Amino acid sequence: MAAIRFSNVFKRYASGQDALLGVDFELASGxxxxxxxxxxxxxxxxxxxxMLMERPSRGQVxxxxxxxxxxxxxxxxxxxxxxxxxFQNHQLLFDRSIFDNVALPLQISGYDxxxxxxxxxxxxxxVGLLTREKQNPITLSTGEQQRVGIARAIVxxxxxxxxxxxxxxxxxxxxxxxxxxxxxxxxxxxxVLIASHDLSLINRMRHRRLTLxxxxxxxxx
Amino acid sequence: xxxxxxKEPASPRRGxxxxxxxxxxxRRSWRRHHxxxxxxxxxxxxxxxxxxxxxxxxxxxxxxxxxxxxxxLGNVQGxxxxxxxxxRIALYMKLELSDQAIDSFSRELLLRDDLxxxxxxxxxxxxxxxxxxxxxxxxxxxxxxxxxxxxxxxxPRDTDPLQLxxxxxxxxxxxxxxxxxxxxxxxxxxxxxxxxxxxxxYVLGGLLALAVLLVVGNTVRMTIESRRDEILVSKLVGATDxxxxxxxxxxxxxxxxxxxxxxxxxxxxALLMVAEPAQTLASLxxxxxxxxxxGFQGSLIMLATATLLGLSGSWLAVSxxxxxIEPGEV
Numbered sequence: 001m002a003a004i005r006f007s008n009v010f011k012r013y014a015s016g017q018d019a020l021l022g023v024d025f026e027l028a029s030g031x032x033x034x035x036x037x038x039x040x041x042x043x044x045x046x047x048x049x050x051m052l053m054e055r056p057s058r059g060q061v062x063x064x065x066x067x068x069x070x071x072x073x074x075x076x077x078x079x080x081x082x083x084x085x086x087f088q089n090h091q092l093l094f095d096r097s098i099f100d101n102v103a104l105p106l107q108i109s110g111y112d113x114x115x116x117x118x119x120x121x122x123x124x125x126x127v128g129l130l131t132r133e134k135q136n137p138i139t140l141s142t143g144e145q146q147r148v149g150i151a152r153a154i155v156x157x158x159x160x161x162x163x164x165x166x167x168x169x170x171x172x173x174x175x176x177x178x179x180x181x182x183x184x185x186x187x188x189x190x191x192v193l194i195a196s197h198d199l200s201l202i203n204r205m206r207h208r209r210l211t212l213x214x215x216x217x218x219x220x221x
Numbered sequence: 222x223x224x225x226x227x228k229e230p231a232s233p234r235r236g237x238x239x240x241x242x243x244x245x246x247x248r249r250s251w252r253r254h255h256x257x258x259x260x261x262x263x264x265x266x267x268x269x270x271x272x273x274x275x276x277x278x279x280x281x282x283x284x285x286x287x288x289x290x291x292x293x294l295g296n297v298q299g300x301x302x303x304x305x306x307x308x309r310i311a312l313y314m315k316l317e318l319s320d321q322a323i324d325s326f327s328r329e330l331l332l333r334d335d336l337x338x339x340x341x342x343x344x345x346x347x348x349x350x351x352x353x354x355x356x357x358x359x360x361x362x363x364x365x366x367x368x369x370x371x372x373x374x375x376x377p378r379d380t381d382p383l384q385l386x387x388x389x390x391x392x393x394x395x396x397x398x399x400x401x402x403x404x405x406x407x408x409x410x411x412x413x414x415x416x417x418x419x420x421x422x423y424v425l426g427g428l429l430a431l432a433v434l435l436v437v438g439n440t441v442r443m444t445i446e447s448r449r450d451e452i453l454v455s456k457l458v459g460a461t462d463x464x465x466x467x468x469x470x471x472x473x474x475x476x477x478x479x480x481x482x483x484x485x486x487x488x489x490x491a492l493l494m495v496a497e498p499a500q501t502l503a504s505l506x507x508x509x510x511x512x513x514x515x516g517f518q519g520s521l522i523m524l525a526t527a528t529l530l531g532l533s534g535s536w537l538a539v540s541x542x543x544x545x546i547e548p549g550e551v
Binding site: 107 | 246247249250251253254450451453454455456457458459460461462464547548
């Protein structure tokens with residue numbers, strides 16, 4: 001079963017800029033793939049369509065069994081709860097502790113607080129930041145903040161994990177660590193799609209690679 | 222998600238199970254969220270005490286003004302009700318009638334069922350009263366005989382304002398009666414003035430309610446702006462509109478309720494300040510006047526109105542501004 005299916009997807013922004021031009025691909029459940037291409041090639045737009053942060057101008061996007069064009073606005077939150085996202089600029093909230101940042105998705109989904117605490121600590125443990133849970137994320141380095149973002153993305157054990165340039169600001173060693181983390185999630189069955197332009201890193205990882213160029217999917221290898 | 226768990230074929234990949242939330246759990250977590258959000262909204266007000274107090278003071282004054290006016294009016298109305306305006310009809314008798322004839326006429330009136338009291342003021346008595354109370358006593362000396370008619374004051378049993386003119390007409394038609402005057406216009410005038418004042422208070426109240434809506438709406442709008450990041454991130458990780466809306470509705474609720482409580486205190490203080498002079502004034506007319514406060518019902522209405530206005534104000538702000546904050550440009 002496909003976890004993600006794009007069928008002839010076009011996206012033109014209100015400004016007239018064409019971000020995606022007839023993109024077709026399928027990502028099987030449990031697969032891990034990289035989405036690559038120069039900045040402006042349409043990587044972020046593609047991820048946004050999956051998250052329903054944007055809607056396609058034409059074509060269809062399927063997540064699992066769900067045709068996203070048939071999804072009403074009120075159902076979007078439930079779609080997003082099934083997906084974990086790691087943002088390039090990590091999107092952490094600096095008015096609360098690291099623990100509260102990671103527990104936020106669980107709180108929103110209505111988990112029991114004790115259960116949520118257990119899961120949030122497990123996620124923090126996985127990214128090696130359990131001892132810092134009470135601190136404010138502003139006290140962390142960029143790499144550590146990115147790891148908190150990853151913990152938040154995987155805390156509810158999503159079936160699908162998306163990442164937008166997760167290693168953008170990190171040195172090679174940290175980048176490798178984070179990629180290995182994604183590999184671990186994939187090895188327990190999570191479908192992973194990572195947008196990145198760090199080609200040397202991608203080449204070492206030996207996963208499927210989708211290459212976008214000016215809105216078109218030009219390579220799938 | 223609520224479909225019966227479809228058994229996946231047993232596989233070693235167990236890590237990515239979706240957590241299923243039962244509906245009872247969901248209800249419990251809904252209640253828990255309400256409680257924690259309500260608490261948090263109150264704490265947020267405390268975190269900016271000066272700004273919160275200023276807003277609350279504005280709300281309290283806007284709410285207290287109509288509250289005070291309406292309760293003052295209620296007191297005046299209670300006063301006139303207590304007065305029981307007992308409309309009298311004065312029958313001016315024809316001058317040519319003899320004292321005996323008038324006396325027997327007044328006795329006949331006493332027998333009527335529709336009158337509760339009959340009081341005869343004879344021509345002689347009228348003259349004495351006039352001499353005693355009027356400054357124009359020398360006026361009387363110019364007359365050869367007593368120019369004042371005998372007057373019979375009657376109190377109709379039926380004090381319905383629509384019936385009274387009918388009774389008056391009936392009495393005026395009786396032989397020997399020169400003129401019958403219904404003495405109740407001042408009551409009607411007072412009632413009209415009170416009705417006007419009441420309508421005015423409602424209009425003022427309406428305008429001030431609008432002000433409360435706008436003040437709460439604007440305050441909540443600023444809170445929404447200051448929590449923009451939080452809203453964006455929450456929506457991205459699957460928060461529903463209701464979930465995002467909730468904290469702001471609760472701040473509106475607290476603003477309304479606390480503003481109402483403060484307004485209640487202001488009204489009671491204001492009433493306390495006018496209580497003594499009002500008592501003095503009233504005692505000139507009545508003995509048993511007690512200044513009424515808002516009362517239990519009035520207080521309840523005041524608090525409920527304030528809370529409702531706070532909620533509505535925040536609802537306006539939230540429905541206008543929350544949709545604008547959509548994760549798209551992240």
